[in-house]
Amino acid sequence: MKRHLDQELAGLKEELLKMGILVENAIFESIKALKGLDKEIAVKAINDDRIIDDMENKIDEKCIDLLALQQPMAVDLRFITMSMKISTDLERIADLAIDIARRVLELTGKPLLKPLIDIPKLTDLAKQMTKDAINAFVNQDPDLAGKVILLDREADRLRDIIQKELMEDFIAKDPSATPRAVPLLLIARHLERICDHATNIAEDVIYMVKADVVKHHPEKLK
């Protein structure tokens, strides 16, 4: 029997997918601004965030309506409650992309402290984890979600390398380098946090599909 609720759930999934595409684009634009130290692209990325904020509210409202009106159970209940959490994580990822764009504004007009080597690696990882987390949601793919979760350690490792290098090789040796080092430190932190939110989404996808709680239980993924 075809259910009215199925149409509603398909609509909700579509809204989240649209939001996911916008969030991926926000990361892409912020990174583009960083690579070229491009003020114009950074400002546009910051201004576009409002659209994603509105989508989060719209998705939350839709989920509340579905919970109140359709009394979903089991897989439907997990899908709707996890959709609410995923929309929050997606919005936070977009905010972090905006934070990167803000750091770009702080960096423009000055020469870069050093050529960027590990930040692009962490950037690629953040982009890939976000993209895979969204794909895992769209395709309801717990295996892909598991891979995303396991990559989070690599994100932590890269952030630590970047922090150590900036602190020890630049700030400690030449405190006058601090104003140019701090935005890069923060960018590494923002990128690592993006990976954390992608991990949250992946954990929610596994719960949604398999009803397994892997959050705070990394051993379950082995």
Place this chain on the structure above:
Amino acid sequence: MQNPTFEIKAMRASYGAKEVLKGIDINILSNSVTAIIGPSGCGKSTFIRSLNRINDLIPNFHASGDILYRGEDIYSGDVDVVDLRRRIGMVFQKPNPFPKSIYDNIAYVLRVHGFDMREMIDEIVEKSLRKAALWDEVKDNLKQNALTLSGGQQQRLCIARTLAIEPEVLLFDEPCSALDPISTAKVEELIHQLKQNYTIVIVTHNMQQAARVSDHSAFFLMGELIEFGKTQDIFTKPVDARTEAYITGRFG
């Protein structure tokens, strides 16, 4: 805003000296589902049964105020009540098929309304059963006695019977209260489909059902309309404290 099918102003209704509706103002919108909810004795059944004047059959019933159906006062003297009830069909709490075959349940109604061409009747029987999402289950057994169907099938047969005479409005008075959850789900899905072509008013004790099937909800209490609005608003952010108390189960 959709056009209202019913415009109801200052409607009062009583059984003898007992007033059960005390001045109802409400518009029922076309091609949407309006649910009437409220505790027992709030007047919701009296309200829905006044919309096609089926309450006229109860001695001492009296209604006043404006009940305009497509702009026409249905309680004015020159209204053809039989025609009114054809245009405003009703499905009741307990399925009430005739003790006849599935086919004859619908054909009989058509004959009463003056159809006598066999081919045309065959066509309408099939069309009505399809609209009521019952055709696939009964098409090979149309001669079977309707009373052998399950409760849910009987109720959908009653809906098909109502649809056969092409009403414009469907009134559902607790249509699922005698049905199991699967049959209830089928009737609810059917209501979702039917609202494309009909204006639907449903009275239900089951608030969750009102939430699932309706676009607008009206909360009645002791003969008064307390709150009316979009169903999603009524069930997530009701304005009146009494509505909130009722839908959260804190009532009384």
